Amino acid sequence: MPRWILHVDMDAFYASVEELDHPELRGKPVIVAGPEPRGVVATASYSARKFGVRSGMPTAQAKRLCPQGIFLPPRFERYEEVAQKVRAILREYSPVLEPISLDEAFLDLTGTELLHGPPEKVAAEIHARIPRETGLSCSVGLGPNKLLAKLASDSAKPGGLRIVRPEEVQSFLDPLPVEDLWGVGPKTAERLWEKGIRTVRDLREIPVGLLRSWFGQKGGEALWQLARGIDESPVVPVRAAKSISNEVTYPEDLFEREKILAELRRLALLVADRLREEGFLAQTVQIKVRFSNFVTSTRQTKLPAPTDHPLILAEEAVGLFSRVGVPPGQGIRLLGVGLADLVPATFRPIPLFPDPKLGEALWEVRRKFGPDSLGLGPTGLK
DNA sequence: TCTGGGGTCCTAGGACCC
DNA sequence: TCTGGGGTCCTAGGACCC
Numbered sequence A: 001m002p003r004w005i006l007h008v009d010m011d012a013f014y015a016s017v018e019e020l021d022h023p024e025l026r027g028k029p030v031i032v033a034g035p036e037p038r039g040v041v042a043t044a045s046y047s048a049r050k051f052g053v054r055s056g057m058p059t060a061q062a063k064r065l066c067p068q069g070i071f072l073p074p075r076f077e078r079y080e081e082v083a084q085k086v087r088a089i090l091r092e093y094s095p096v097l098e099p100i101s102l103d104e105a106f107l108d109l110t111g112t113e114l115l116h117g118p119p120e121k122v123a124a125e126i127h128a129r130i131p132r133e134t135g136l137s138c139s140v141g142l143g144p145n146k147l148l149a150k151l152a153s154d155s156a157k158p159g160g161l162r163i164v165r166p167e168e169v170q171s172f173l174d175p176l177p178v179e180d181l182w183g184v185g186p187k188t189a190e191r192l193w194e195k196g197i198r199t200v201r202d203l204r205e206i207p208v209g210l211l212r213s214w215f216g217q218k219g220g221e222a223l224w225q226l227a228r229g230i231d232e233s234p235v236v237p238v239r240a241a242k243s244i245s246n247e248v249t250y251p252e253d254l255f256e257r258e259k260i261l262a263e264l265r266r267l268a269l270l271v272a273d274r275l276r277e278e279g280f281l282a283q284t285v286q287i288k289v290r291f292s293n294f295v296t297s298t299r300q301t302k303l304p305a306p307t308d309h310p311l312i313l314a315e316e317a318v319g320l321f322s323r324v325g326v327p328p329g330q331g332i333r334l335l336g337v338g339l340a341d342l343v344p345a346t347f348r349p350i351p352l353f354p355d356p357k358l359g360e361a362l363w364e365v366r367r368k369f370g371p372d373s374l375g376l377g378p379t380g381l382k
Numbered sequence B, C: 001t002c003t004g005g006g007g008t009c010c011t012a013g014g015a016c017c018c
Helices: A013-021 A059-065 A076-091 A119-134 A146-156 A166-173 A186-194 A200-204 A208-227 A257-277 A310-321 A356-369
Strands: A005-010 A030-033 A041-044 A070-072 A097-101 A104-108 A138-143 A161-163 A243-254 A280-291 A296-307 A332-344
Touching: A005 A076, A005 A119, A005 A146, A013 A030, A013 A041, A013 A076, A030 A059, A041 A059, A059 A070, A076 A097, A076 A104, A076 A119, A104 A146, A119 A138, A119 A161, A138 A146, A146 A161, A146 A166, A186 A208, A200 A208, A243 A257, A243 A280, A257 A280, A257 A310, A257 A332, A280 A310, A296 A310, A296 A332, A310 A332
Parallel strands: A030 A070, A138 A161
Antiparallel strands: A005 A104, A005 A138, A030 A041, A097 A104, A243 A332, A280 A296, A280 A332
């Protein structure tokens, strides 16, 4: 059955929300960015983009390009509020809404025609309502699948509406550069360019067998389908989290082992809090370590049973660090702790540790006598 | 110019088992 | 006496997305 998928992309979202809340900033080069020395730009207003400022660029570089820029720290709670307003508008037209981030969402309009009229009309209505009701500009794309809807809204930026009908798919795609395709990042683009493939039309001429030999079975197939605008992936309203993590880049590199371990404990307790708030247990603990030279190592371990016990998670994280070889002379610029293999806490397979003192005692014993002295078995303490 | 933070998915190699 | 083949699990790294 043919589908109609809509993609909404809020223009320069964080910067636009700042301009909405501070009207005196309107039209100025507003740049929402993390602090120097190691922060990067989250969003630059179109006025700032004229100076060459882009998302992901170091804040220090943005300041050199645009010294008169108005640099603001992000206020995610506020952006979340506005995002909820936009989502509420979208939900009026279909329950099948998939938020991609605060500023982007897919909406499946297939089969909503009897209720709301033709999808083309709905797209125009949404495109008009969002600025009217939120004060913010958005770009809207409508197409037969997510890939086309997304590319359509990209081509309409900023502030436009673009509809790609099934019969227009190939003529719409063909002139686009390959790096515009979803899943073609810098590395893949580079490899394609080396082979003389620059546009989707070029890519479409390559036999699938050759693509498979270059990019592997899955990668090759994916490129072959992308070039033809084929994308069967569904709009998924609620995605269960598969992992959660907290990581920090430090303003100055860390060198002292005690400081590093203390940070790992702190980060572990932060993710553990989120784990518990969201009602999950985790069975895998991961750490991430980035050295001064930007080389990154990860280590992970699978626990005998899922848990949300902060002390267990913290000590696992600390233990993993001993398996990381820090190259001589290298400091540490980033540390991260992640939790994966999440299961809902309602299926808690073992007795809870309700008493923090028990957690303390457990931790003490493990610290003194080693990780084998006392741990978690499938049915509790062992 | 030195490169955030939060995620997802894929690959490849080794261990282990039958 | 140097000899297999498949399946699954686990780990580390990498590409990619917003």
